[in-house]
Amino acid sequence: MAGLKNGLACKARTFEVFDRYEERPGKGNLYLTVLTLSLVKMASDSKVHSFEEVATHNKTKDCWLVISGKVYDVTPFMEDHPGGDEVLLSATGKDATNDFEDVGHSDSARETMGKYYIGEIDPSTVPLKRTYIPPQQAAYNQDKTPEFVIKILQFIVPLLILGLAFAVRQYTKKD
Ligand code: HEM
Secondary structure, three states: OHHHHHHHHOOOOOHHHHHHHHHOOOOHHHHHHHHHHHHHHHHHHOEEEOHHHHHOOEEOOEEEEEEOOEEEEOHHHOOOOOOOHHHHHHOOOOEOHHHHHHHOOOHHHHHHHHHHEEEEEOHHHOOOOOOOOOOOOOOOOOOHHHHHHHHHHHHHHHHHHHHHHHHHHHHHOOO
16 A cells, blocks of 8 residues: 555656556556556646746746746746746746756756656747847948949059159259
């Protein structure tokens, strides 16, 4: 009976845990029941939340996160999160998958997540990521011809002035 109690209290959602129960001699039927109950629990846990609903849980005392399509209620973890509660708050109201992955969380952090899992996000309700589209502005001086002419003139004009000065000097030179 103690095994059954533990099985029900346990939040683990893997078959591995229940395989161990099956190995116990003489209690095959009992442990099969535990497995079934667990599956029912899994199904009921997988509540589908809309993004709009999840986004309203954006406070220190009520904080939900969306990571890899799953919804986590991390309210009880706010004070204990090694990265602090501020980062968790800043990850609300959006898909926090990248924020979570960018930190390079350890395997044990990923296991901890399971404790706070409350369901799935309805993907159709997640707003599309906005991509930055630069304004359609004409590039300055797109036509290169005048620029080219200006550059040539920059060389020719001083040369012309020099040549003119030299000619004037030669012309006005007294023998
Ligand atoms: C359910 C969600 C989360 C859980 C269970 C979790 C758990 C943890 C744990 C256990 C650590 C200690 C280091 C490690 O073991 O990797 C950690 C560190 C950290 N986490 Fe999270 N975390 C979660 C979500 C997030 C999110 C969404 C962000 C970013 C917005 C974040 C940012 C950080 C930062 C900045 C650190 C500190 C890293 C360092 O200083 O080395 N975490 N987290």
